[in-house]
Amino acid sequence: MARSILHMLSPSKHVSPFDVNMALDAGFDLIVPYQAVLPGEVGSLVQDAIFSRAPQDGSRTCLFVGGKDAETALDMMAAAKAAFVPPFRLSLFADPSGSFTTAAAMIALVSRRLSDRAGSGIAGRRVAIFGGTGVVAYGAAVLAAGEGARPVLVGHDGADRVARVAAAIGSRFGANVEAADGSTAELRREIIRQAEVVLSAAKAGIQVLSAEDLRHAPKLLLAADVNAVPPAGIAGLEVQANGSPLGDIGQALGIGALAIGNIKYQTELGLFRRILASDQPLAIGLHEAFALASEIAGRG
Ligand SMILES: NC(=O)c1ccc[n+]([C@@H]2O[C@H](COP(=O)([O-])OP(=O)(O)OC[C@H]3O[C@@H](n4cnc5c(N)ncnc54)[C@H](OP(=O)(O)O)[C@@H]3O)[C@@H](O)[C@H]2O)c1
Incomplete structure (x- = not known):
């Protein structure tokens, strides 16, 4: 051979x-x-x-x-x-x-834990993706949209750059992805108020949502984070978490970076x-x- x-x-x-x-x-x-x-x-x-x-x-x-x-x-x-x-x-x-294998792992595991928890996967759910101009967020948005979810890419410095990424995904994959400005705590809280799923795919070592922010997410079922470098991208999310409760945040479950990394x-x-x-x-x-x-x- x-x-x-x-x-x-x-x-x-x-x-x-x-x-x-x-x-x-x-x-x-x-x-x-x-x-x-x-x-x-x-x-x-x-x-x-x-x-x-x-x-x-x-x-x-x-x-x-x-x-x-x-x-x-x-x-x-x-x-x-x-x-x-x-x-x-x-x-x-x-x-x-x-990023493709990381986004694939994140969306697969999120869908699995949602099914375990709520009886159905990611389809039809509002999914807020932080770190929206990044390459992992790109893959996560494509796959989430392909599964029938309603992904929104969240930018940390305005909506323009994430809107361009969403448009590129739309023209390449025919997928419907939204874009939102997450440059202030007020804007981030407004975005997560509607979300059942929150994904953090931001730069390593950057926290995108604090514990206080999470109190503004009444519909949240599941939060997942791919950042393994402290602090966690989502406050209170342990790197080893694999469907365990996210602190005292209502009904939400968490999936951490090492569970996705595995x-x-x-x-x-x-x-x-x-x-x-x-x-x-x-x-x-x-x-x-x-x-x-x-x-x-x-x-x-
Ligand atoms: N668990 C795993 O198996 C695994 C595997 C691979 C990667 N990762 C992790 O996945 C994450 C995403 O990877 P990537 O290559 O896409 O990362 P990246 O390019 O370094 O950053 C991703 C996004 O974070 C944004 N960002 C930068 N500063 C920020 C801030 N202060 N607040 C909010 N967002 C900010 C970036 O914006 P700009 O466009 O402005 O830079 C970009 O949109 C990283 O944490 C990486 O370590 C995990």
Whole structure:
């Protein structure tokens, strides 16, 4: 069998050491990093890779797309696919900043715990997503909308930037995502007053909601946080929480960063292993990550 090679592309200055470790632990024989890659360079890199190996070894060659921006990563995936010259192809996996697997883990676990608690998942529920211009929030909004929820991306410095993200999601996925200004405590409280689910996907070490803010969320059923660096993104949410009560905040349950991180870790590792086990080239993105995360989270 041909050796497995992972070409790791990032438009950023560095490829992610987390992803390098995970790919090696999954079993790749060789990992080659490429930094500061422009979307326009992806096609020629793909064609350089595919023609050096027999078509049947396309499944032993994988191109991973990292970076810090979901739209750029999705454009790079599309450029890579467009460069295939069948039967010469390779496997593709996009997970910028680990965000697709993280968002997949968060929405899968949130849906599972809502079903346990309230008898139905995220569909139809108002979901406020803090850290709305970030790459994890992007994935969470796409998946929540795809599940029939009503996501709103919350910006910390006004509504303009989150509105642009919501519009980009709408035109790429046909998904309905709203945008809101969360730049003051009053505005944040107004947003969470309507929400049944609150997700914190803000920068590490930033608290977006205080205990006092949470008293203004009478409909809140579940709060989840992906930030593992103290303080918690949502006050009172323990990193290990996995459906336990959120302090003394009414009926709400909490899911912390390590519970989500556990599903995220298994999802990313599982997707690398799936690529290695396949005799056909695979294309893995946000929705494939969500399908596996949902299985792992035990969601029907
Ligand atoms: N649990 C896990 O398995 C896991 C895995 C991966 C990532 N994470 C965590 O997921 C979170 C999101 O990741 P990311 O890569 O999207 O992070 P990010 O790009 O660093 O930040 C996400 C968002 O936070 C916003 N933000 C910055 N300062 C803020 C403030 N003072 N108040 C409110 N929001 C603020 C950013 O706004 P700007 O656009 O203005 O910068 C951006 O919208 C991070 O906490 C990261 O550590 C967790």
